[in-house]
Amino acid sequence: MNFTDIEKKWQDIWEKEKRFEVNNYCDGKKNAYVLIEFPYPSGKGLHTGHVRSYSAMDAVARKKRLEGYNVLFPMGCDAFGLEAERTAIKEKKPPQEIVSRNIAIFKEQLKCVGLSIDWSRAINTCDPEYYKWTQWLFLQFYKHGLAEKRYANVNWCPNCGVLANEEVEDGKCCQCHAEVEQKPKSQWILKITKYAERLNDDLDQTEYMEHIKLGQKHWIGKSEGVQVKFKLVQGGEFEIYTTCIETIYGITFMVLAPEHPLIKQNKDKIKNWIEVENYIKQASKKSEFERAELTKTKTGCKVEGLTCINPVNGKEVPIFIGDFVLVNYGTGAVMAVPSHDQRDFEYAVAHNIPMIQVIEGKDVSKEAFEKKDYLGKGCKLINSEEFSGLTVEEAKVAITKKLVDMGVAKKQVNFRMQDWVFSRQRYWGEPIPMINCPKCGWVPVPEKDLPVKLPEVESYEPTKDGESPLSLISDWVNVKCPCCGSDAKRETDTMPGWAGSSWYFMRYCDPHNDKEFASYDALKAWLPVGLYNGGNEHTNRHLLYARFWNKFLYDIGLSPVNEPFKSRVSQGIVLGANGVKMSKSLGNVVDPRDVIKEYGADSLRIWESFMGDYFSDVNWSDEGVKSANKFISRVVSIKDLLVDGDEISKELSYILNATIKKVSEDIDKIKFNTAISQLMICVNEIYKNKKINKAEYKTLLTLLNPFAPHITEELWVECGYGKDITNATWPVCDESKLIKEEVEIAVQVNSKIVARINIDPTLNQEDILTFVINNENIKNILIEKQIIKEIYVPGRIVNFIVK
């Protein structure tokens, strides 16, 4: 029988027997939840990169099962989103149809890999049975005051309407190339910033990979600083936020965001209002891209007629507006200290503003002496009245105290993260279940009326007026108010692509529940997810959103855990053979089905495990699959060396136990490449030994099963170990078999290798050193030399430092 038949045979058996379907509780077994991000069913289909991470997590799941766990390893589809909508527009077919077509391809691709997925729990975010609960969850946010309508900017193309960020290229519409501007629009937002502190601090309760924690922290952007009130000479006041209060004596100007309310309020006092107004207009036209443009010079405009007083020394300071100050971060106003902030420095040079150095330690005539360079170095203040001479760290405390005592400042924690704009003016998303009544205002759709289903429409294209295509379906839009029965209108915005994926891992726990989004008991059985694997591109936002939803649900008593994921890892990207990302247009996409047809799923899986470090990017190579195929053939051919025996023999006990240890540890650490390498070493040793007994082969097959599930199960049955491999148990390493009677160590003199000799590693250090010194060779080398130090690294090296 060839591998195609074998793999098909076992995949059919697994499906028929429902081998990988799990119950939430299984007597005598502990639960384990292994999760991998569900795919977005794009028209591209899956490529070998997906297979690498899926089969990696499959290996983890399979090993856990063999270790006796009740394992949940689910899969689904994240089906709402822009790409399906675009394809729908292009092909003039409903997105539902596009998505089902793509899902069918995905399923076929996934199935032939032989993953141990519980397909009975499969979910699909665009299924009304699923998004009913996404809508229900939105209503919970609303009812707890965490969802509200607020104005937020959208990318606005005069021809095409509202655009997603990715539809804007170089500040222009990617379709019609018109200039894109920012336009405020009333939208639903979720108040994720209410959770900023906990989303930051609770990372300590998780075991995410360090760079992922850092990514989260940077995105949340917690900073501790001081908020200070500045009085206008002309009457009124405003606040600034700073993390560098120690530089307050260095202030030579202030910069307000162009949109700052103070500017309009003082219109009559501003002498150059025309100039100011023009600047504000220009700033509002700037696209996201232009505002983020890095090389551009800092623009701004002096506000003539407005000045303020620096509260520490009573000095009068000029006021500017500049579009690099953002109205929605901090207080929308900053103090500018050109000597100690490079951005302020450049601004000061451009506008001919004086500078005052207040921290000594660097020449500030060419560039600023910034906090990253002066913090923690013991630098002292100058030009700062009574604070001169203090270190920066002392001054931070002292100046803050003075300002707080004066009643003009308070300590303030700020977050870079902003509230989550949750509205999209698009068709292909979950309708936001709200109704706008002229009498009652915004009223949630009663829970009994959920789901609010997407109506069928003729056209999916965004409208020219910036409203969702749903707004054109009048018999869908017009409803009676659930409160008062008056004529009212549905919200026509839909949710963003992130919505469905923010809680899908919970639905897997209880996927068919029609009373709740998931029962508390089911969630308690599985959460937190033990291992969560996903792409680097999702380690910031998706992970944050999912944590946010869970925390909210935890607070209202619907989730049993404060943190939903115990650990999070992200795999490297499998690049095409040419070293660039696989993409259809470059023609370097490898379809797993093609590889499987030629070499088999087991070979593909082994190769993808072996090709390199799981967390690093790797280039695809066809040659490599061949080598994996060869390795599998070698494992099969071992059958010819089989002899009787129920116990591990003396000849193979070292290598088998070493392999058990290495493979077990490496799977736990997701170091699959070295696990496979160890299995190869083991197989090589078996060939050298020229025989293997049944117990030994059984051990080898068990260790290989997570990586090559089909062939190992086939051999398992063929060798009479049982009717299938579910009766296998993961072997345990006998550490006592790893102790060797003799090992070769290197002997060094002054850290240079002079000899290699065999020693008994069980001896203590003293005996080993004596043994080495008394060796004839070593004696000759050391003759007439004075040993001043002896170093022994167990089992590796002896080093004599001599004079």
Add this chain to the structure above:
RNA sequence: GCUGGUGUGGCGGAAUGGCAGACGCACAGGACUUAAAAUCCUGAGGUGGCAACACCGUGUGGGUUCGACUCCCACCACCAGCACCA
């Protein structure tokens, strides 16, 4: 610019501060074969040498250490992400 990451043979890549290059690919030689493929065995970082061996080798330059791919400082190159964050 900021953030995160990477840099080791011809190639993919291994190495709790302890014999750099495990394992594999490609390559060479041998066995089997009429022959080829497949398979099995053997070899190999570079330079020099018949050889024993010597010297040089983990992006560059310093440092710590008996000992550095590994730790510290400075720099260079490449990849990915980004929201000018006060």
